[in-house]
Amino acid sequence: MVKIGIIGATGYVGAELLRLLLSHPKVEVAALSSVSFVGQEISNVYKNFLNKTDLICESADEVVKKCDVIFTALPHGLSEDIAKKAIDNKKICIDMGADFRLSSEDEYEEWYGKKFTQPALHSKSVYGLPELNKEKIKQCSLIANPGCFPTTIELGLMPLLKNSLIKLDNIICDSKSGTTGAGRGLTINTHFPEENETFAPYKVGAHRHTPEIEETLSTMANDKVNVTFTPHLLPINRGILSTIYCSPKNKVNLEEIHKLYLDFYKDEPFVNILPLGEIASIKNVRLTNDCFISLHLNHRQDQIIVVSTIDNMIKGAAGQAIQNMNIILGFNETDGLNLIAPAF
Template sequence: MLEIGIVGGSGYGAIELIRLLKQHKEVNIKYVFSHSKSGEDIKETFPHLQDNINVPFSSLDVDKVDCDLIFFATPSNVSKHFIPKLIERGIKVIDLSGDFRLKDPALYEKYYGEKPAEQSILDKANYSLAEWSDINNDSTKIIANPGCFPTATLLSLHPLLKNNLINKESIIIDAKTGISGAGRSLSQNVHYGEANENFSAYKLGTHKHTPEIEQYLSKLSGSDIKVMFTPHLVPMTRGILATIYVDLNEQISEEALHKMYIKTYQNKPFVRIRKIGEFPKTKEVLGSNFCDIGIYVDEERNKAVIVTVIDNLVKGASGQAIQNMNILYGFNEDEGLNLLPVYP
């Protein structure tokens, strides 16, 4: 049985980890760490758990913790202070924050506004989009779990770039997210009176997921890629819908492109390609680890539109983290994640 800990225990990412890991046959939740709530019973913060988990909140002491794997479900600028000592002690880490996603420390400082982790530690981190992961239990010590917007975007664009089908200078990403993507801490833009019946674009040109998307796409294509990425906040609790526009660099029919996506993802259990003419909605993946993709080709203009939905807290965070854990340890990839979406 794999013994695990979760850091950031009072946040949305952690509570999703707990919900999903309680369905997992191969793990035991040994610790739930929360510095601000240390010593409290979890059900005081999350009454819906009641007696489902009997681990109290505690503070993380890297010199005393004893487990196999720790998930960091924290804001950025936290995990990098603990992870070096943990991996030195042989404890593997899956980091849901952004501290280890960017290989260029200057980009981290620019977009996150904080001092980056040491380059020697950054070099040990594996950025792992689960469907295209190269992690393994022998050499992987740190898994940098992708962000929510990048997950939806990269799963959409991977087949196009891998097959060299698009103009690399034409990528436009128009993405919408629910309010839970901002985390559980209070801020003015997610107050009910600010967010309800409202719809807003934010962080144009400065969103921290932009360099993450560009880093992956550039590595995949072998050339420097820049994207136009515009995130929007919509008045719903959870979910992401990304509409991605690209110029095709050769004539290809909608049917042919659709078949290519089906072939690309035929052995990937959490990516579902919709029928031609059918486009996914956020509620159709709610509470699940699925990524649903719909494809449209404007054959007259030689452009493609890819519409993708995920649950930002599951496939965009905790679900993918568990999927990465399953791959790392050789468990069934869908262990703990084989849940139908909640509908309606």
């Protein structure tokens, strides 16, 4: 059994990783780390693990020492040095944070306020969107797991961009997320009385996922892509839905676009293209590693509308990380991820 370690195990993403990995048929979770809960059993922090695991939170160095694959579920700026130790010791590192998502140090500093601490390491990392970079992921030991908002948008647009069907300077991404996307730490925006029975955008025009979205979409298009990205906070725990508006270069036929998407994703186990006339919904991806996509035209038939939805904690974080691990280790891509959404 491959030994797995999670650094940052008591955050929401770390806990979701542990929940999924405990049921994975080919790995053993061997060590956990948490700065806030060193020496405590994980079941003292999350009671859902009571009698499921007796793992105790320890130091990050111990996790690196004991494990073959290390997941770093940490805020930005904290993963690079840990990744360096892992790679130096011939381990696999899958970073759930933002430290390796951007190729430009200048952009990273502009959006995250920090410089790279291990600049040489960035040339060794691969952006871990499996549907885009599967062959590169197979050969890599350092993965930058994508952000949750970017995952919905990138999967929603990839067939159009790869086939050069839309204009690149007028893409609008209107996204909504459950509150788990903000992490476990309490903020005023996620405090129950502030979030319940309301709905509003946040970080309008200045969200940190913007450069990641633009860089990845530009890679897909082989040209510079600019987006207007506006995230919103929904009064639900989990799920993301992105409604994406884009202008076609020529007159479009929705049936042809639909067939293009079906063909493009036919070998991807987690991307589901809905029949025309149906609309993607958070309900149908909740607690799964699936992405559901529906395709639409506006009433003038001069704008393509793509609706893309995922569970932000699974396909947007922990599940996609496990998918990347499966690819690297040569497992079936769906191992540990054969999850079905609740019917209600």
